[in-house]
Amino acid sequence: MPLHPYPPKVRFDGGDLDCGNGLLLAIRQQMDRLESGELLEILSTEISVPQDLPAWCRLTGNELVHHVQTGRQHAFLVSKGKFVAPPLGATANAAPAGTTRRAVMPAPAAARPVVRPSAAPPPAPAPAIAPLAVLGVGSWPRPAWLLDALQRRLEGKLDEATFESFADDAVRLCVDAQRRAGVDVVCDGEQRRDSYASFVASRLDNCQLVPIGDLVAYVDHPEEFAAELQALDVPPTVRHPAVFGPLSRPRPIAVHEAHFVRTLCDLPIKVALPGPYLLTRTMWLECVSDRAYRDREALALDVVRVLREEIAELLAAGVALVQLDEPVLSEVVFGRSRENRSFMCGALGKRLETNAELSFAGDLLDAVAAGFPRERLAMHVCRGNWTPDESVALAGDYGPLLPLLSRAPVGTLFLELCTPRAGDERVLASLPRDKRVGVGVVNQKHAEVESVAAICAKAEKLIALLGAERVLLNPDCGFATFATNPISSAAVAQAKLAAMAQAAQVLRARHGLA
Numbered sequence: 001m002p003l004h005p006y007p008p009k010v011r012f013d014g015g016d017l018d019c020g021n022g023l024l025l026a027i028r029q030q031m032d033r034l035e036s037g038e039l040l041e042i043l044s045t046e047i048s049v050p051q052d053l054p055a056w057c058r059l060t061g062n063e064l065v066h067h068v069q070t071g072r073q074h075a076f077l078v079s080k081g082k083f084v085a086p087p088l089g090a091t092a093n094a095a096p097a098g099t100t101r102r103a104v105m106p107a108p109a110a111a112r113p114v115v116r117p118s119a120a121p122p123p124a125p126a127p128a129i130a131p132l133a134v135l136g137v138g139s140w141p142r143p144a145w146l147l148d149a150l151q152r153r154l155e156g157k158l159d160e161a162t163f164e165s166f167a168d169d170a171v172r173l174c175v176d177a178q179r180r181a182g183v184d185v186v187c188d189g190e191q192r193r194d195s196y197a198s199f200v201a202s203r204l205d206n207c208q209l210v211p212i213g214d215l216v217a218y219v220d221h222p223e224e225f226a227a228e229l230q231a232l233d234v235p236p237t238v239r240h241p242a243v244f245g246p247l248s249r250p251r252p253i254a255v256h257e258a259h260f261v262r263t264l265c266d267l268p269i270k271v272a273l274p275g276p277y278l279l280t281r282t283m284w285l286e287c288v289s290d291r292a293y294r295d296r297e298a299l300a301l302d303v304v305r306v307l308r309e310e311i312a313e314l315l316a317a318g319v320a321l322v323q324l325d326e327p328v329l330s331e332v333v334f335g336r337s338r339e340n341r342s343f344m345c346g347a348l349g350k351r352l353e354t355n356a357e358l359s360f361a362g363d364l365l366d367a368v369a370a371g372f373p374r375e376r377l378a379m380h381v382c383r384g385n386w387t388p389d390e391s392v393a394l395a396g397d398y399g400p401l402l403p404l405l406s407r408a409p410v411g412t413l414f415l416e417l418c419t420p421r422a423g424d425e426r427v428l429a430s431l432p433r434d435k436r437v438g439v440g441v442v443n444q445k446h447a448e449v450e451s452v453a454a455i456c457a458k459a460e461k462l463i464a465l466l467g468a469e470r471v472l473l474n475p476d477c478g479f480a481t482f483a484t485n486p487i488s489s490a491a492v493a494q495a496k497l498a499a500m501a502q503a504a505q506v507l508r509a510r511h512g513l514a
Contacts, residue, residue, distance in 0.1 A: 139478030140189025206245030397423025
């Protein structure tokens with residue numbers, strides 16, 4: 001007699017794994033292969049799953065259709081998305097008898113050896129970036145057809161070569177838009193990435209991308225977590241990297257992006273990478289990562305290694321500027337108490353005391369940047385860019401971060417400064433003179449395009465503090481940090497960059513830099 005009123009498409013035996021020890025990673029692998037409305041049967045003998053799995057279903061938008069217990073074994077029937085019962089008498093495409101898949105955590109690939117500085121390729125020459133240059137922070141809105149291709153690739157339904165052909169076309173559109181706007185430095189708009197940071201999971205061994213809604217098992221109060229995501233306007237489909245084995249870099253993270261952009265134009269190229277502190281905070285998940293690493297500090301050693309390998313190859317490819325994104329630093333100083341978890345940029349793990357976290361972040365930046373030319377490295381800091389709703393993002397001036405910003409081994413700081421949430425820019429006056437500041441002069445969260453006069457006025461405040469030769473012009477953050485949740489349209493993004501380029505011409509003439 002059937003266990004359920006409807007036959008499953010796939011049967012899956014989770015054994016005695018609990019949700020916090022890898023079961024959800026295995027479920028996600030099965031769920032991604034299904035079409036919307038298809039059914040997955042999950043078998044489990046773990047006593048906590050009957051409580052945790054329904055919460056996971058509610059949070060992720062999947063539907064628990066049926067649950068039955070036979071002895072110690074529970075059988076759950078889960079629909080991918082909302083379930084619509086088939087008409088009476090319809091035949092279902094059910095899993096053949098005897099085809100139950102078993103839950104096995106992916107076998108970690110062997111870690112690659114450390115690449116010593118002497119083995120790294122030397123930096124190649126790159127065009128200088130002039131004062132008052134105009135450039136984006138990183139991300140650009142993706143076309144609808146690319147979003148569809150990206151989702152199908154994440155679900156294993158589109159091969160890599162086909163996806164890359166779609167992405168190449170999107171990058172062409174993005175670079176053309178930047179050139180029409182008049183930027184001085186181009187990037188590829190992160191078109192190949194599902195987000196500015198989690199995409200590394202698709203490029204590294206022993207890392208898996210899971211929607212943030214899947215992480216219900218790693219928080220103490222699942223329903224509160226769900227309510228927090230909703231209140232903060234965080235889509236539960238935003239993906240998060242989960243480490244289950246020693247990290248290694250079998251292929252470049254972003255070097256291929258730079259090579260393709262170089263075929264499209266001769267302007268200086270900037271490539272953004274998630275910074276070492278951001279990656280360590282987002283990748284460390286208790287009960288999963290601790291299978292491979294004793295603690296997050298041990299994980300950080302491998303994060304530093306793979307970033308150093310990547311930076312060396314980017315600089316050797318002639319990239320003018322490598323930007324390390326570290327927005328989660330603002331969560332350290334402006335977030336809630338360290339005993340709580342926060343969504344900010346996916347940093348769900350508990351953190352230490354503020355000064356200890358900032359010291360840890362500074363040490364990681366020092367380790368990543370050691371030996372590389374500082375003038376070719378940059379860091380970006382903002383206060384959250386997952387929604388246009390300013391009220392849910394963090395706020396506060398850069399004062400608490402000033403020691404770290406001054407210490408950071410980079411030549412340029414790209415800072416959110418247009419929004420009132422960034423506070424008084426005068427705290428930046430004491431930054432070391434060897435640091436340039438990319439000034440946020442337009443707010444990507446607002447659809448209105450700032451006037452040339454307003455952009456000039458904002459830039460002049462920093463020019464008065466630092467000198468025109470130390471100022472670059474940029475938006476506060478990317479236009480589409482998360483692929484499926486763009487902050488601006490491509491038309492608005494291009495118009496904002498064009499207004500910045502016009503303002504730069506005015507400022508250069510005014511300060512004798514034309």
